[in-house]
Amino acid sequence: MEYVLEKERKTPVADRTQVLVAGGGIAGVSAALAAARTGAKTLLIEREWLLGGLATLGLITIFLPVCDGQGHQVVGGIGEELIRLSLKHGMEKSHLPYPAPWVEPDGTPEKRKEIRWQTQYNPCLYALELEQLLLKAGVEIRYGALISDVVMDGNRIQGVILQDKSGRSCVFADAVVDCTGDADLCQLSGAPTVCCESGNKLAAWHYAETAGGRRLRMVGCLDVSEDMASSVQKELEADPGKNTVYSGLDAVETSRMMQAAHAVTLQRYRKEKKRDPAYEPVLLPAIPQLRMTRRLQGAYTLDEAEEGTYFSQSVGMTGDWRKRGPVFEIPAGILYCGEVEHLYVAGRCVSVTESMWDITRVIPCCAVTGQAAGTAAALQALHGQWDISELQTALIRDHALLHLRDAIPPIVR
Ligand SMILES: Cc1cc2nc3c(=O)[nH]c(=O)nc-3n(C[C@H](O)[C@H](O)[C@H](O)COP(=O)(O)OP(=O)(O)OC[C@H]3O[C@@H](n4cnc5c(N)ncnc54)[C@H](O)[C@@H]3O)c2cc1C
Structure with a gap:
């Protein structure tokens, strides 16, 4: 391999924020919304010119179930808000039945067992609505900016380097959420990462x-x-x-x-x-349709065998889009690692095993991990640190469902 030596250069510090969200897919939108609502000054940086990532630009327009297939709603908070938003302009014509028992007031538990709480939506309208949602929450959105490096202060991410039409600049942040789908910031900051074995x-x-x-x-x-x-x-x-x-x-x-x-x-x-x-x-899709690429090796790695396991540190739940029944509590430890401070992940790149990855990578779970990571980052930025009960209190206040017993109606095993 040939190399060139680049000139040393001064990079202007263009901005400072409390929470910086890298990537504007469903995970990034959810993280930014949660961080702004928790009270942090929030900047979302997206290399494309629309929000939604795979769920809009990638034309993956099926919001998979927020229920367990047995009549229990297991995703609340921003996940529920985003699936309802996807129906704002009506459901797109598809093979999926309209989830009437879940959205209409007379939906009975029996009917909810028959139809899963999932939707299909128009990607253009959805991207526009996501943008309005973030702007109303006070999130600053920066499009057309690729994050290409990080600035470290010891083992802490101090800021990111981005490249856009104005050139190269630096943004300092008190906490950073990696929602790039490919764990780009984890990789750049030296956090431990794992690549997908099965590929795409x-x-x-x-x-x-x-x-x-x-x-x-x-x-x-x-x-x-x-x-x-x-x-x-x-x-x-x-x-x-x-x-x-x-x-x-x-x-x-x-x-x-x-x-x-x-x-x-x-x-x-x-x-x-x-x-x-x-x-x-x-x-046509404007970004590559990739399912699983690289992820964080976090403080905890969740596995498919942990279906139904109670985690005292749970920050949300997900069902299994492939089959009816399984429900997973999501421990906070899949969102961060011990090696790099002030760094959180959400969406496709959270810390899970290869088999669990196929469950957590889908839209509803990206919203759940996005809300949890965004809230944690905001608490970190505002108070310098957080403990799990503070994080859980904030998530419950924002209608997240954390444990099987919080499902609607509760799951009793
Ligand atoms: C073929 C296929 C079918 C699928 N089917 C379904 C389905 O039916 N239902 C379902 O729920 N899920 C489905 N999924 C999964 C789901 O669509 C995605 O996993 C989910 O939308 C990912 O959300 P995310 O926010 O984690 O990542 P992404 O949507 O990948 O968002 C990442 C964002 O970060 C931006 N970004 C990346 N790197 C940088 C950088 N360095 N600087 C700045 N910005 C950056 C990207 O432009 C992008 O907008 C499918 C996926 C594929 C590929």
């Missing part, structure tokens, strides 16, 4: 206009037959150095993944057009 299969979700109206087409690599594989796809598969599992952490590989996804979308268009002359793609 190709996905090419897009919106298309069809004879039946506009539809989300959930094209994943597994849904693509041999004959649909494009020349780019075949070339990638034939390349001995590559396979069709993507880490999401290598820039060249991710660029190739995007090209393969585009080619698959074009193939799908050609095939569908023969069946349905109205078929046309109308919206």
